[in-house]
Amino acid sequence: MLSVKSLVETCSLPSVPSKYVFPFKSHDTTLAEESEVIPTIDFSFLTSGTPEQKSNVVQEISCACREWGFFMVVNHGMPKKLMDDMLQTSQSFFDLTEEEKGEYRGEQLFDPIKYGTSFNASVDKALFWRDHLKVYVHPHFNAPHKPSNFREISQEYCRRAREIAKELFKGISLSLGLEGNYVEKEMEIERGSQLLVVNLYPPCPQPEVAIGLPPHSDHGLLTLLIQNELGGLQVQHSGKWVPISPLPYSILVNTGDQMEVLTNGTYKSVVHRAMVNNRATRISLGTANGPPLGKVVQPAPEFVDGENRPAAYRGIKYKEYLELQYSKELNGKSCLDSIRV
Numbered sequence: 564m565l566s567v568k569s570l571v572e573t574c575s576l577p578s579v580p581s582k583y584v585f586p587f588k589s590h591d592t593t594l595a596e597e598s599e600v601i602p603t604i605d606f607s608f609l610t611s612g613t614p615e616q617k618s619n620v621v622q623e624i625s626c627a628c629r630e631w632g633f634f635m636v637v638n639h640g641m642p643k644k645l646m647d648d649m650l651q652t653s654q655s656f657f658d659l660t661e662e663e664k665g666e667y668r669g670e671q672l673f674d675p676i677k678y679g680t681s682f683n684a685s686v687d688k689a690l691f692w693r694d695h696l697k698v699y700v701h702p703h704f705n706a707p708h709k710p711s712n713f714r715e716i717s718q719e720y721c722r723r724a725r726e727i728a729k730e731l732f733k734g735i736s737l738s739l740g741l742e743g744n745y746v747e748k749e750m751e752i753e754r755g756s757q758l759l760v761v762n763l764y765p766p767c768p769q770p771e772v773a774i775g776l777p778p779h780s781d782h783g784l785l786t787l788l789i790q791n792e793l794g795g796l797q798v799q800h801s802g803k804w805v806p807i808s809p810l811p812y813s814i815l816v817n818t819g820d821q822m823e824v825l826t827n828g829t830y831k832s833v834v835h836r837a838m839v840n841n842r843a844t845r846i847s848l849g850t851a852n853g854p855p856l857g858k859v860v861q862p863a864p865e866f867v868d869g870e871n872r873p874a875a876y877r878g879i880k881y882k883e884y885l886e887l888q889y890s891k892e893l894n895g896k897s898c899l900d901s902i903r904v
């Protein structure tokens with residue numbers, strides 16, 4: 564199937580082709596007040612703050628996870644140049660010819676490197692205004708061989724993103740009143756999976772009728788996301804859509820479905836979507852940090868209490884959960900709903 568980038572570049576489209584028209588409902592356009600902003604977490608307090616600063620930031624993580632499931636991390640130590648280089652080499656990947664990128668075209672969910680469009684075009688009802696590159700980067704590192712600097716840059720970027728995720732897992736564990744290494748140990752993060760997802764949203768002639776990514780929650784434990792200067796991400800909060808305008812060089816973080824299952828719903832995954840624009844290409848780059856693919860994730864005993872609080876989800880291998888998500892259209896939290904007890 565034609566990539567959106569090729570569609571835009573080869574045909575001068577006056578309007579969006581009908582298969583890209585997204586069935587928005589009227590309330591889908593309700594935006595939250597501008598005063599609604601996601602919490603900001605100062606990462607440096609977590610790693611090198613005074614005991615008081617650390618305990619405050621753990622408290623802030625607790626509120627952010629309970630009330631939002633989405634927050635912006637600053638002072639995270641990821642070098643700015645590395646963030647710029649990562650976005651740049653990702654853009655260069657999409658700038659390769661379709662023939663060059665075609666090597667990585669595939670429909671198999673667990674292909675180590677997969678270039679494509681939409682989400683799963685064989686089940687998506689409407690197509691999404693989005694091309695993507697998905698690379699499994701941990702525990703086995705993979706990278707496309709073009710552009711030539713992609714391997715080196717993405718390896719360093721993903722390594723650092725994993726380090727940041729590990730510290731956040733510590734903060735999250737403490738915020739749940741557990742030992743700092745709880746999530747890391749329980750979810751075997753040392754050999755856990757990390758999936759790099761690059762989203763390319765070319766300019767769209769009718770941004771109000773198409774969507775980049777429909778409302779969905781992320782499948783993993785924790786997603787770290789960066790983007791170029793163009794907005795488009797919106798997070799669902801108290802029934803309204805909150806547009807996200809991240810500070811330059813901040814990292815957006817959100818809790819995913821595995822976190823909701825592990826904590827038996829204490830920390831929920833959050834629904835978000837990507838809107839498109841008619842000005843320029845937006846690029847976003849996420850790393851989904853999860854347990855090993857073979858790990859069965861189920862509500863942990865710490866969050867289950869007999870009949871007072873029974874397990875609300877059935878245990879399922881992370882790999883099978885990914886298969887389940889890929890077998891249906893991407894639609895809010897429908898995948899998580901299907902494993903609710």
Ligand SMILES: O=C(O)CCC(=O)C(=O)O
Pocket residue numbers: 760762776781788790795796835836837846847849
């Ligand atoms: O493009 C964005 O801002 C969001 C991307 C996203 O939600 C995802 O890749 O799962």
Ligand SMILES: [Fe+2]
Pocket residue numbers: 779780781835
């Ligand atoms: Fe997402």
